[in-house]
Amino acid sequence: MQKIELEISFFGAFRKYERTGPLRLTLAAGAGMAAVKAAIAEALDPAASDLLKVSALADAQQVLSSAHVFDTSAQLVLLPPVSGG
Amino acid sequence: MSQSPDTRSIHVCVRETHLSLEKASAFVDAGENGAALLFVGRVRNHNLNKPVSGVSYDAFAPLAETVMGEICVEAQAQFGPDLRLYIEHFKGYLPIGGISVIIAVGSPHRAPAYEASRYLIEELKKRVPVWKKEHYLSGDSEWLDGTSLVENP
Numbered sequence: 001m002q003k004i005e006l007e008i009s010f011f012g013a014f015r016k017y018e019r020t021g022p023l024r025l026t027l028a029a030g031a032g033m034a035a036v037k038a039a040i041a042e043a044l045d046p047a048a049s050d051l052l053k054v055s056a057l058a059d060a061q062q063v064l065s066s067a068h069v070f071d072t073s074a075q076l077v078l079l080p081p082v083s084g085g
Numbered sequence: 086m087s088q089s090p091d092t093r094s095i096h097v098c099v100r101e102t103h104l105s106l107e108k109a110s111a112f113v114d115a116g117e118n119g120a121a122l123l124f125v126g127r128v129r130n131h132n133l134n135k136p137v138s139g140v141s142y143d144a145f146a147p148l149a150e151t152v153m154g155e156i157c158v159e160a161q162a163q164f165g166p167d168l169r170l171y172i173e174h175f176k177g178y179l180p181i182g183g184i185s186v187i188i189a190v191g192s193p194h195r196a197p198a199y200e201a202s203r204y205l206i207e208e209l210k211k212r213v214p215v216w217k218k219e220h221y222l223s224g225d226s227e228w229l230d231g232t233s234l235v236e237n238p
Contacts, residue, residue: 011143011144011145011214011216012143012216012218012228013216013228015143053235053238054233054235054238055233055234055235056233056234056235058145058148058214058234059148060147060148060151061147061148061151062148062151063148063234065236066235066236066237077145077148077214079145079214079234080216080228080231081230081231081232081233081234082210082211082212082213082214082215082216082231082232082234083210083215083216083217083228083229083230083231083232084142084144084149084174084185084186084209084210084213084214084215084216084217085126085185085186085206085209085210085215085217
C-alpha cells in the first residue's frame with residue numbers, strides 16, 4: 001500500500017507540543033480526516049484530545065473539510081479555535 | 086473558487102511590526118469618498134476580572150491573509166463595490182494599549198462604511214487563523230477560547 005508523509009505545524013495552544021519542529025506522520029494514502037486526527041492524538045499528550053476535536057487541519061490556501069481525503073504527502077497546519085481581533 | 090481581492094481597493098496583512106493608523110487612513114482615502122472609518126483593536130488591561138499585563142498574538146499568516154481578503158471581497162459584494170478596505174493584524178507580543186488590529190473603510194457614504202467595518206471585525210474574529218494568549222499580572226498566562234474552524238464541531 002502506498003504511504004504518504006504529513007508534516008503538521010502547530011499554532012496557538014498547540015505550540016507547546018511542537019518540541020523539535022513539525023510533527024511528521026506516515027499514513028496510508030487515502031487516509032481520511034478521522035484517521036489523520038487519530039494519528040495526531042496518538043502523538044500528543046492525552047490532555048490535548050478535547051482541543052484536538054474542535055481544531056481544524058488546513059494548508060496554506062484553505063481549511064480542509066471533514067470529508068477531505070489525503071492522497072499525497074503534504075504540509076499541513078493544526079488550527080485550534082481562533083480568537084483574533 | 087472565491088474571487089481574488091482587488092489590491093487597488095483591498096489591503097490585508099499580518100504584520101510583526103507596529104501597525105500604522107496613518108497608512109490605514111491613507112489607503113482608504115479617495116476623492117470620491119465622503120466617509121472614512123477606522124476601527125482600532127487595542128490590548129486592554131483586564132479580562133474577565135483578571136488584570137492583564139499584555140497579550141501575545143499567534144497567526145498562520147498565509148491563510149490569515151487569504152481569509153481576510155475573502156472577507157473584504159464579501160464586504161464589497163454586500164455593502165458596495167466602491168468601498169476601499171484595509172485590514173492589518175499584529176503577530177507577536179503587545180503591552181497594554183498596543184494596537185492588535187486596524188480595520189479601515191473608505192466609502193462615498195457613511196452607512197456602508199459602518200456596516201462594512203462591523204462585518205469585517207466580526208468575521209475576522211470568527212474565521213481568521215489568529216490566536217490570543219493573555220499574560221496576567223499574577224505571572225500566569227493562557228490561550229483564550231475561540232471559535233472553531235471545524236464544521237459542526
